[in-house]
Amino acid sequence: MIAYPYGIADWNAVVPIAVVGLAALAVLVLDVFARPYLPRALALVLALVGTVVAGWACALQYHQHLAAFGGAFIAGGFTTVFEEIALIAAAGTLALYGRLGRDDRISGIVALVLWATMGAMLMAGAANLMSVFLGLELLSLALYCLCGISDRPAAREAALKYLILSSTASGFLLYGTALLFGATGSIALSALTAPQLGGDPLVWIGLALFFVGLAFKLGLVPFHVWVPDVYEGAPLPVTAFMSVATKAGALAVFARIAYAALPAGAAGAMLVPLWVLAAVSMVVGNLGMLAQTDLKRLLGYSSIAQIGYVVTALAGTSAMGMRYAIYYLVAYTAMNLGAFAVAAALSGEREEGARLESYRGLAYRRPYLAAAMMLFMLALAGIPPTAGFLGKALILAAAVGSGYAWLGVILVAGTAISLFAYAKVIYAMYARTDDRAAEGVRPFVPLAWASVLACAAVLLVMTFYPLAPSNVLPLVR
Amino acid sequence: MIVLALVLVPIAVGLALPAIPRSAERAAKTIGMLAAAATVVLAVAARGDEWTLHWLARPFDAALHFGLTPISFWIALLAGVCTFSAVAGTSGVRARDLIALLLLSEGTMLALFAARDLLLFALCWDLMLIPVFLILVRWGEHPAVAWRYFLYNFAGGVVLLLAAVAFGLAAGTTDVIGVPGVHLAGTWVPWIMAGFAAGFLVKTPVWPFHTWMPPTYTSLPPPAAALISGVQSKAGPYGFIAVGLALMPQQMQADARLLIVLGLIGLLYGAFAALVQADVKRIVAYSSLSHLGLMLVAICSFDPLALDGVLVYIVAHGLFSAALFLALGFIEEREETRVLARLGGLDRHDPRLAGAFHIAALAALGLPGLAGFAGELIMLIGVYRAGLILPAILALVAIVTASAYMLRLYQDAMQGPPRPELPVRRDMTWSEGIALAPLLVALIVLGIYPTAILRVDMMPYVPAVQMQVQR
Numbered sequence: 001m002i003a004y005p006y007g008i009a010d011w012n013a014v015v016p017i018a019v020v021g022l023a024a025l026a027v028l029v030l031d032v033f034a035r036p037y038l039p040r041a042l043a044l045v046l047a048l049v050g051t052v053v054a055g056w057a058c059a060l061q062y063h064q065h066l067a068a069f070g071g072a073f074i075a076g077g078f079t080t081v082f083e084e085i086a087l088i089a090a091a092g093t094l095a096l097y098g099r100l101g102r103d104d105r106i107s108g109i110v111a112l113v114l115w116a117t118m119g120a121m122l123m124a125g126a127a128n129l130m131s132v133f134l135g136l137e138l139l140s141l142a143l144y145c146l147c148g149i150s151d152r153p154a155a156r157e158a159a160l161k162y163l164i165l166s167s168t169a170s171g172f173l174l175y176g177t178a179l180l181f182g183a184t185g186s187i188a189l190s191a192l193t194a195p196q197l198g199g200d201p202l203v204w205i206g207l208a209l210f211f212v213g214l215a216f217k218l219g220l221v222p223f224h225v226w227v228p229d230v231y232e233g234a235p236l237p238v239t240a241f242m243s244v245a246t247k248a249g250a251l252a253v254f255a256r257i258a259y260a261a262l263p264a265g266a267a268g269a270m271l272v273p274l275w276v277l278a279a280v281s282m283v284v285g286n287l288g289m290l291a292q293t294d295l296k297r298l299l300g301y302s303s304i305a306q307i308g309y310v311v312t313a314l315a316g317t318s319a320m321g322m323r324y325a326i327y328y329l330v331a332y333t334a335m336n337l338g339a340f341a342v343a344a345a346l347s348g349e350r351e352e353g354a355r356l357e358s359y360r361g362l363a364y365r366r367p368y369l370a371a372a373m374m375l376f377m378l379a380l381a382g383i384p385p386t387a388g389f390l391g392k393a394l395i396l397a398a399a400v401g402s403g404y405a406w407l408g409v410i411l412v413a414g415t416a417i418s419l420f421a422y423a424k425v426i427y428a429m430y431a432r433t434d435d436r437a438a439e440g441v442r443p444f445v446p447l448a449w450a451s452v453l454a455c456a457a458v459l460l461v462m463t464f465y466p467l468a469p470s471n472v473l474p475l476v477r
Numbered sequence: 478m479i480v481l482a483l484v485l486v487p488i489a490v491g492l493a494l495p496a497i498p499r500s501a502e503r504a505a506k507t508i509g510m511l512a513a514a515a516t517v518v519l520a521v522a523a524r525g526d527e528w529t530l531h532w533l534a535r536p537f538d539a540a541l542h543f544g545l546t547p548i549s550f551w552i553a554l555l556a557g558v559c560t561f562s563a564v565a566g567t568s569g570v571r572a573r574d575l576i577a578l579l580l581l582s583e584g585t586m587l588a589l590f591a592a593r594d595l596l597l598f599a600l601c602w603d604l605m606l607i608p609v610f611l612i613l614v615r616w617g618e619h620p621a622v623a624w625r626y627f628l629y630n631f632a633g634g635v636v637l638l639l640a641a642v643a644f645g646l647a648a649g650t651t652d653v654i655g656v657p658g659v660h661l662a663g664t665w666v667p668w669i670m671a672g673f674a675a676g677f678l679v680k681t682p683v684w685p686f687h688t689w690m691p692p693t694y695t696s697l698p699p700p701a702a703a704l705i706s707g708v709q710s711k712a713g714p715y716g717f718i719a720v721g722l723a724l725m726p727q728q729m730q731a732d733a734r735l736l737i738v739l740g741l742i743g744l745l746y747g748a749f750a751a752l753v754q755a756d757v758k759r760i761v762a763y764s765s766l767s768h769l770g771l772m773l774v775a776i777c778s779f780d781p782l783a784l785d786g787v788l789v790y791i792v793a794h795g796l797f798s799a800a801l802f803l804a805l806g807f808i809e810e811r812e813e814t815r816v817l818a819r820l821g822g823l824d825r826h827d828p829r830l831a832g833a834f835h836i837a838a839l840a841a842l843g844l845p846g847l848a849g850f851a852g853e854l855i856m857l858i859g860v861y862r863a864g865l866i867l868p869a870i871l872a873l874v875a876i877v878t879a880s881a882y883m884l885r886l887y888q889d890a891m892q893g894p895p896r897p898e899l900p901v902r903r904d905m906t907w908s909e910g911i912a913l914a915p916l917l918v919a920l921i922v923l924g925i926y927p928t929a930i931l932r933v934d935m936m937p938y939v940p941a942v943q944m945q946v947q948r
Binding site: 401416464 | 495530532533535536537541596599600601603604607610611614615620623624627628631632635638639642645646
């Protein structure tokens with residue numbers, strides 16, 4: 001008689017993750033047989049069906065709070081929300097592969113995207129130090145490969161840069177994990193809440209190292225230097241994925257720790273450096289955007305600032321702040337994926353539609369695509385009538401409400417700086433050009449256009465029907 | 478629901494217009510004129526109608542709440558008429574796209590004036606800047622102008638947005654425009670008022686926040702300049718009345734002295750600057766600065782009569798500045814110059830155009846019988862009655878100067894010996910006539926019968942302390 005350590009309930013909690021992983025395997029198996037026929041369409045359809053099924057399975061868990069594998073993974077509520085964000089990112093990324101990438105590599109790419117998504121989903125529900133690390137590494141390893149799969153030398157450079165710097169950050173995180181384990185004797189995040197740990201230097205150092213690793217993944221200043229370089233070099237869909245899924249996963253871990261896994265009494269003081277990092281990120285990210293001429297680089301700096309906004313919402317760890325952070329994160333997902341989808345729709349065989357040059361006069365060639373891009377830029381800048389506006393207004397209210405008015409002031413200042421950079425893109429699209437005829441019109445890309453449309457619709461609907469999940473606390477059992 | 482249709486019709490038509498072929502210019506113009514005319518009808522039908530949808534419950538109550546107040550009813554009518562004229566006066570290359578943007582601009586402005594919620598008001602405030610920015614980018618004379626417009630107005634808009642959020646946090650709700658008896662008081666109020674005032678002062682514009690305005694109005698294509706100077710600049714005075722006076726009366730009283738000084742400086746500076754401009758559009762732009770300064774002084778006199786005058790003058794100024802910009806556009810199109818010194822004697826060849834321009838110029842200088850006079854006179858009586866003797870005298874100086882610069886503009890451009898070097902083109906065409914006619918007819922009708930607007934009850938906007946003094 002064998003005693004199984006885990007029962008049905010444990011496996012139920014990870015069904016969405018398992019579906020994504022199985023979809024990836026199915027894509028690879030199918031590739032063996034179907035390669036001569038329609039490799040791209042089959043792989044993408046299979047993967048998209050997998051994400052949709054996983055999303056549905058995930059949604060079913062929303063009202064439950066399941067703890068699985070001895071508390072290593074918590075499903076439902078908060079986890080569901082972040083898993084859905086990761087799945088949306090995956091679907092948006094797959095949509096961009098409708099044309100980009102080489103046909104003979106597409107199955108591998110699709111499988112890697114799905115595995116990276118698994119990693120992000122695991123991070124969303126990770127409730128002990130080991131599962132955090134497991135999710136993070138699954139995500140990162142897949143991304144290293146994805147960054148490198150391209151014929152452009154810049155992509156290889158980006159992959160190597162990302163590998164070296166990201167591994168260093170993982171090292172920090174792992175070392176912090178070890179110290180925390182040493183201090184508490186447990187890998188459960190809930191063990192960190194004991195009040196007496198507040199005076200333990202080992203916990204302080206461990207958490208500091210842990211947060212350095214997380215801040216690197218989030219791209220907070222001063223751990224942000226890799227972001228613009230890697231974003232610029234990586235293939236367009238991978239950049240889109242990194243700008244959303246990685247951030248969502250790391251934010252989930254950060255939020256879980258900030259809200260529910262810090263020593264009672266000392267939590268406020270321990271988090272102050274993070275709020276400072278958020279403030280600096282909002283300024284540096286927005287300033288960095290001003291001089292960029294490459295859309296991916298520009299969005300890289302933009303993501304540094306945007307994550308600063310989300311972390312600002314969490315400042316003070318209020319329940320309201322958490323809801324607004326999620327609201328803004330969902331909006332950010334839509335605006336970023338939308339902007340990248342526009343870039344993908346403009347991409348040709350050889351180059352990606354990432355140079356700002358290729359947007360010059362877009363309003364004449366593709367008026368509706370230009371209008372959508374304008375909407376995404378306005379959303380990123382936080383201008384009505386987009387969810388970006390409402391999200392920032394809510395974050396501002398949350399920050400002021402929980403006594404972090406200074407963060408609110410910096411958020412506004414950062415927004416004012418960023419306006420100029422986003423307006424530069426809009427200006428390029430709408431400015432008069434003389435070489436309008438020279439720029440050929442790219443063929444219609446259905447999948448990318450559909451993604452653009454969906455993202456634009458989400459942004460508009462979210463403005464007038466703001467739905468922030470209320471069922472996200474508590475985070476740790 | 479009608480008020481929602483009022484807001485959405487121009488936006489929907491504006492968004493759909495790029496779908497028709499670029500060459501179908503006449504069709505685009507017809508659709509645009511019909512849509513603008515429809516907004517006039519809808520504005521009349523939407524009087525008293527409200528539409529509301531719950532928006533936010535936390536951190537403060539907010540609603541997507543549209544409805545025309547008695548004040549914004551008249552501004553909505555003005556917007557409809559001005560848009561009709563602007564669309565009718567559009568011609569040249571890429572007319573379809575310009576018409577689409579003019580309609581979008583109208584829709585966002587109608588949304589602003591119909592907004593009954595402060596957060597929605599702030600949202601529409603930023604929104605209405607976007608079509609103008611796009612027009613400047615595509616039709617403007619220099620990129621720097623678009624950037625200057627953008628930076629000034631978005632900075633004002635962001636501050637205004639913050640003020641709206643702060644208002645919500647302080648009052649618990651932002652669904653307050655047009656609700657009687659809501660007065661905010663407390664330690665934050667000076668800052669909230671300052672935030673709103675910053676947005677209003679930049680948009681109006683008021684000295685010293687006006688430096689974006691002359692290049693913007695000069696650089697915009699004439700129909701857009703007509704719409705922006707005619708309607709969008711009224712967002713400032715409207716905001717001071719509907720937000721400042723109605724919601725924060727005590728703070729407005731505390732700030733009144735400063736605002737009156739700024740208004741007076743703008744009033745005189747604009748008038749004198751208009752005297753010496755070489756570019757005809759700049760003359761009208763600076764005259765706008767002067768007229769809007771006068772409105773600000775009248776608003777800050779807190780006299781109900783002066784406020785009635787402000788409303789009459791909001792409509793009158795919208796009408797005549799739109800007519801002036803359109804007419805100057807027609808002149809520029811014919812003579813290919815905007816430099817006043819190079820124009821002259823146009824009334825020999827273009828008597829109809831000269832006549833139409835004459836009416837608009839006379840309304841601008843405040844000739845009795847035209848709407849401009851009615852507004853100016855009532856404002857001045859109100860300001861005088863409120864005890865602001867010196868501002869009233871200074872305003873008179875500016876009004877006299879207005880005669881000087883407007884007559885200079887008319888005489889130098891239209892009268893005198895014809896210039897042989899100027900190309901001779903045909904007189905005003907039918908479509909140009911259709912563009913100017915509604916504006917001029919409205920100027921005359923309101924000049925004879927301003928009572929229609931004077932019926933609006935301005936007492937809710939008069940601060941309580943002021944009312945005691947008056948009794």
